[in-house]
Amino acid sequence: MKNTIQTTNIRWFYLAVGTFAMLFAGILYAWSILKAPFSGEFGWTSSELAFNFTVTMSFFCMGGLLGAQISKRMGSRFAILVSGVLAAGGFILTSLLTGSSVFFLYLTYGVLAGLGIGISYNVVVATVSAWFPDQKGLCSGCLMMGFGASALVLGNWASAMFDGAIGWRKTYVILGLALGVVLILAGWILKRPGADQPLPQAAAKESIQIQDFTTRQMLRRPSFWMAFLYLVFLSAVGSSVISFARDLALSVGATAGLATSLVGILSICNGLGRMVTGAAFDALGRRKTMLLANGLT
Numbered sequence: 244m245k246n247t248i249q250t251t252n253i254r255w256f257y258l259a260v261g262t263f264a265m266l267f268a269g270i271l272y273a274w275s276i277l278k279a280p281f282s283g284e285f286g287w288t289s290s291e292l293a294f295n296f297t298v299t300m301s302f303f304c305m306g307g308l309l310g311a312q313i314s315k316r317m318g319s320r321f322a323i324l325v326s327g328v329l330a331a332g333g334f335i336l337t338s339l340l341t342g343s344s345v346f347f348l349y350l351t352y353g354v355l356a357g358l359g360i361g362i363s364y365n366v367v368v369a370t371v372s373a374w375f376p377d378q379k380g381l382c383s384g385c386l387m388m389g390f391g392a393s394a395l396v397l398g399n400w401a402s403a404m405f406d407g408a409i410g411w412r413k414t415y416v417i418l419g420l421a422l423g424v425v426l427i428l429a430g431w432i433l434k435r436p437g438a439d440q441p442l443p444q445a446a447a448k449e450s451i452q453i454q455d456f457t458t459r460q461m462l463r464r465p466s467f468w469m470a471f472l473y474l475v476f477l478s479a480v481g482s483s484v485i486s487f488a489r490d491l492a493l494s495v496g497a498t499a500g501l502a503t504s505l506v507g508i509l510s511i512c513n514g515l516g517r518m519v520t521g522a523a524f525d526a527l528g529r530r531k532t533m534l535l536a537n538g539l540t
Contacts, residue, residue, distance in 0.1 A: 269393025306361020323430030329359030331423025384521020
């Protein structure tokens with residue numbers, strides 16, 4: 244009984260730590276705000292800045308794969324520490340850009356920050372979710388809510404500092420240091436449950452068959468490619484809206500302040516939608532939740 248109470252307390256603490264870490268990692272989604280200074284100061288075009296988000300999301304995905312391998316070989320703590328160093332380095336180096344070539348933006352923000360945040364995203368979600376076999380949907384929903392809400396919290400904060408005395412260079416340094424510190428601390432705190440850890444088990448919501456596959460076997464299954472293409476198209480829609488959110492508002496005559504606020508509203512709905520969907524997954528199961536979410540979209 245005592246072990247069960249301790250497990251209940253520690254796993255909710257880990258969820259709070261993970262959600263806070265994801266709030267900072269989600270600064271990646273605030274690109275429509277963070278890119279604002281570059282066109283005016285360096286003359287980089289909208290297409291060049293949009294391509295940076297493509298690079299960022301590509302390396303974000305690569306970071307997810309890399310994070311899984313690092314965590315498997317070196318442990319989740321080491322993987323999150325590496326992600327903190329890479330992400331912080333990417334933001335701080337972005338603050339040093341001179342405008343000589345947009346390629347350096349792709350390297351600092353796109354490659355380094357994207358890779359680092361991709362590693363932390365995968366490892367934090369996997370580590371914290373392992374504590375919630377009975378509430379996987381709610382757990383991942385809370386973590387994703389933190390990630391999605393970042394554009395509202397940190398994006399608006401960054402926009403205010405851009406327009407104030409701090410300026411965009413110092414803002415990038417502050418964001419980088421804050422991101423690095425939060426991820427490194429989360430890496431020291433979070434850990435996966437032990438094999439003998441007493442955890443509540445989920446009640447079955449639908450009939451499923453559990454079977455492990457090797458990577459090669461997985462790639463041969465049509466169901467994998469159906470899920471893969473589904474997620475590619477779904478992510479493409481979401482990422483396009485997120486990366487151009489501020490520009491879309493400005494293009495229809497919104498003021499700069501209103502455009503930034505609308506990005507925040509998008510961020511709120513993005514975050515709440517993840518948590519609500521996670522709770523629906525726990526209550527209704529995968530199939531009904533997917534049909535409901537897809538129909539609403």
